[in-house]
Amino acid sequence: xxxxxxxxxxxxxxKQVGPNSEIVFSxxxxxxxxxxxxxxxxxxxxxxxxxxxxxxxxxxxxxxxIKNGGLFLDIQKMTNMDKQLLVERHLVSKEHIAQADNRAxxxxxxxxxxxxxxxxxxxxxxxxxxxxxxxxxxEKISRIDSEMEKKLSFAFSPKWGYLTACPTNTGTGMRAxxxxxxxxxVMTKQINKVIQAIIKLGLTVRGLFGEGTExxxxxxxxxxxxxxxxxxxxxxxxxxxxxxxxxxxxxxxxKVLISQNRISLENQVWRAYGILKNARIxxxxxxxxxxxxxxxxIEVGIIKGLTREIINELFILTQPAHLQKIEGKSLSxxxxxxxxxxxxxxxxxx
Amino acid sequence: xxxxxxxxxxxxxxKQVGPNSEIVFSxxxxxxxxxxxxxxxxxxxxxxxxxxxxxxxxxxxxxxxIKNGGLFLDIQKMTNMDKQLLVERHLVSKEHIAQADNRAxxxxxxxxxxxxxxxxxxxxxxxxxxxxxxxxxxEKISRIDSEMEKKLSFAFSPKWGYLTACPTNTGTGMRAxxxxxxxxxVMTKQINKVIQAIIKLGLTVRGLFGEGTExxxxxxxxxxxxxxxxxxxxxxxxxxxxxxxxxxxxxxxxKVLISQNRISLENQVWRAYGILKNARIxxxxxxxxxxxxxxxxIEVGIIKGLTREIINELFILTQPAHLQKIEGKSLSxxxxxxxxxxxxxxxxxx
Numbered sequence: 001x002x003x004x005x006x007x008x009x010x011x012x013x014x015k016q017v018g019p020n021s022e023i024v025f026s027x028x029x030x031x032x033x034x035x036x037x038x039x040x041x042x043x044x045x046x047x048x049x050x051x052x053x054x055x056x057x058x059x060x061x062x063x064x065x066i067k068n069g070g071l072f073l074d075i076q077k078m079t080n081m082d083k084q085l086l087v088e089r090h091l092v093s094k095e096h097i098a099q100a101d102n103r104a105x106x107x108x109x110x111x112x113x114x115x116x117x118x119x120x121x122x123x124x125x126x127x128x129x130x131x132x133x134x135x136x137x138x139e140k141i142s143r144i145d146s147e148m149e150k151k152l153s154f155a156f157s158p159k160w161g162y163l164t165a166c167p168t169n170t171g172t173g174m175r176a177x178x179x180x181x182x183x184x185x186v187m188t189k190q191i192n193k194v195i196q197a198i199i200k201l202g203l204t205v206r207g208l209f210g211e212g213t214e215x216x217x218x219x220x221x222x223x224x225x226x227x228x229x230x231x232x233x234x235x236x237x238x239x240x241x242x243x244x245x246x247x248x249x250x251x252x253x254x255k256v257l258i259s260q261n262r263i264s265l266e267n268q269v270w271r272a273y274g275i276l277k278n279a280r281i282x283x284x285x286x287x288x289x290x291x292x293x294x295x296x297x298i299e300v301g302i303i304k305g306l307t308r309e310i311i312n313e314l315f316i317l318t319q320p321a322h323l324q325k326i327e328g329k330s331l332s333x334x335x336x337x338x339x340x341x342x343x344x345x346x347x348x349x350x
Numbered sequence: 351x352x353x354x355x356x357x358x359x360x361x362x363x364x365k366q367v368g369p370n371s372e373i374v375f376s377x378x379x380x381x382x383x384x385x386x387x388x389x390x391x392x393x394x395x396x397x398x399x400x401x402x403x404x405x406x407x408x409x410x411x412x413x414x415x416i417k418n419g420g421l422f423l424d425i426q427k428m429t430n431m432d433k434q435l436l437v438e439r440h441l442v443s444k445e446h447i448a449q450a451d452n453r454a455x456x457x458x459x460x461x462x463x464x465x466x467x468x469x470x471x472x473x474x475x476x477x478x479x480x481x482x483x484x485x486x487x488x489e490k491i492s493r494i495d496s497e498m499e500k501k502l503s504f505a506f507s508p509k510w511g512y513l514t515a516c517p518t519n520t521g522t523g524m525r526a527x528x529x530x531x532x533x534x535x536v537m538t539k540q541i542n543k544v545i546q547a548i549i550k551l552g553l554t555v556r557g558l559f560g561e562g563t564e565x566x567x568x569x570x571x572x573x574x575x576x577x578x579x580x581x582x583x584x585x586x587x588x589x590x591x592x593x594x595x596x597x598x599x600x601x602x603x604x605k606v607l608i609s610q611n612r613i614s615l616e617n618q619v620w621r622a623y624g625i626l627k628n629a630r631i632x633x634x635x636x637x638x639x640x641x642x643x644x645x646x647x648i649e650v651g652i653i654k655g656l657t658r659e660i661i662n663e664l665f666i667l668t669q670p671a672h673l674q675k676i677e678g679k680s681l682s683x684x685x686x687x688x689x690x691x692x693x694x695x696x697x698x699x700x
Contacts, residue, residue, distance in 0.1 A: 263630055263631060263688060264630075264631065266630045267629060267630035267631040267691070270628035270629065270630055271625055271628055271629050271630075273628055274624030274625050274626075274627055274628030274629070275621055275624050275625065276624075277624055277628075278620035278621055278623055278624030278627075279617055279620065279621050279624070280613055280614075280616040280617035280620055280621075281613060281614065281617040338613060341617070
């Protein structure tokens with residue numbers, strides 16, 4: 001696989017439909033791991049970074065998922081547009097591409113597995129699955145973790161667990177998260193109450209691109225805050241229990257909208273569809289808001305004959321770097337807005 | 351013809367396409383006439399009003415245009431909804447239906463001729479033609495005027511001309527107006543300059559429903575301010591000359607939009623179309639704004655396969671009283687917004 005192959009299709013975990021994908025777009029588990037007796041990236045000098053990268057690369061590239069059709073990318077050698085593409089596909093953090101020296105990323109062909117090398121920690125291993133399926137993420141990532149642990153010695157304290165650059169990750173080094181689409185809770189103005197409850201229960205709520213990003217398109221990423229003092233299974237069970245409650249709330253809110261205010265909901269959904277199908281210039285933020293409404297419309301049965309796959313694809317392909325990669329050249333903001341509208345029309349027409 | 355037949359079709363002058371109808375929706379000439387030695391309606395007592403009405407009615411109902419398939423309506427006997435319907439079809443003034451006693455209106459079957467009895471003046475005769483055709487209005491209304499003058503003696507002073515309740519109408523008693531659709535002058539922000547120029551040239555600019563109404567949907571009604579000291583032909587020639595200039599300005603502005611900013615114009619036009627085609631709830635004011643954009647889109651060739659006839663029809667049929675008459679019952683504002691959206695979708699689908 002080559003990097004340019006990515007834009008030909010949405011991420012693997014968006015092509016398929018998983019459990020509860022009417023609300024949960026994806027589940028994700030990531031592990032932070034560091035090499036024993038090797039300085040953490042943020043404290044390492046150039047030479048130390050080089051050495052660490054070499055060790056990590058030797059091991060990562062031997063993983064079956066990477067070896068068989070995956071990608072290994074040296075961030076430093078990438079164009080800014082390609083780096084942005086990786087962010088848009090949720091394969092790397094913004095921080096990782098900001099400091100390119102001796103940083104790399106490995107991605108499996110279906111993009112469910114991605115591994116950042118020399119990010120804040122030596123390894124940030126991420127497994128994404130479609131829908132609400134943290135168990136599958138955990139099962140698969142555990143295998144990758146074990147496979148790597150055979151070749152690399154990870155910094156581990158019997159008292160604290162896995163050691164990490166930031167103490168908030170110490171212990172399991174694990175963060176489990178789900179990407180929730182909660183339009184009905186937003187429309188019925190219950191979302192703030194729900195977010196407050198989630199936070200009180202020890203979880204964190206973020207926007208579409210993780211830490212420091214705002215909620216857009218009614219997407220909320222919910223993850224565990226604490227990774228210390230509990231087993232991975234306990235952490236996952238806890239978040240699963242809370243997510244199931246949120247699903248109930250959102251499902252109820254959708255039922256209420258349908259039964260008590262169907263015409264207003266139809267109005268909002270069909271207007272969004274009408275604009276997407278006809279606009280000639282459209283911004284990224286308007287697109288995500290309208291796609292969110294159309295997505296809800298499909299899920300509650302208002303819009304028929306338009307699939308979730310197309311909407312999921314549009315969420316990814318309408319992003320700035322994707323548009324420019326598809327066009328094969330750099331585009332101004334206005335050119336992107338025009339190209340975005342074209343792409344949406346062509347996909348919806350089908 | 352009966353009153354309820356009106357709602358089955360748009361006004362006659364909207365069904366046809368007239369000269370310059372890409373910008374001029376309609377031309378209108380109205381004459382104010384009063385009976386000699388009979389008190390003006392606003393100063394008359396009940397008995398005097400009754401007598402005047404009887405005299406006027408006898409003459410008006412003998413006109414061929416009224417006799418042959420036209421309508422004669424006693425305002426007092428009408429429901430509020432039917433009165434409102436007449437206003438929405440530009441057949442009576444708001445003032446005329448506000449004080450119903452001993453007031454009436456006669457309408458020809460194609461609605462090009464309408465005559466208010468006992469409005470501010472004893473007679474307000476109106477002739478509307480599609481497009482830019484004040485000459486046709488004047489020619490036809492002159493004939494009606496002559497026909498009536500054979501049976502009625504009008505208050506006329508050799509020095510002042512026709513006498514009227516308000517001195518602004520004295521002289522010819524004529525007001526000539528055109529309904530202009532000027533979206534490009536509005537979009538290119540030239541409209542205020544143009545309006546100022548029109549006013550300086552002695553004409554008046556009003557909204558869609560004449561005196562005291564605001565411009566909506568980029569519609570502007572331009573009429574003569576002075577009816578005294580000039581012949582009817584001179585007044586009409588003057589307004590025609592100025593309107594021709596405004597047409598040039600609007601045509602140029604459309605060309606500029608198309609050549610310099612086609613994509614933005616397409617965006618605005620297609621978004622309007624997309625919303626009209628998909629909305630489930632839509633207000634009267636949003637409808638008129640969106641129809642205005644779609645109308646422009648048709649005229650400049652952006653939208654094909656949708657006719658001006660349908661748009662013209664929707665301008666009329668989406669008004670509150672029309673919607674309720676079509677539905678055959680009184681509707682709340684929200685019910686109207688839903689019904690309006692339904693009607694628009696059904697007409698555009700065709």
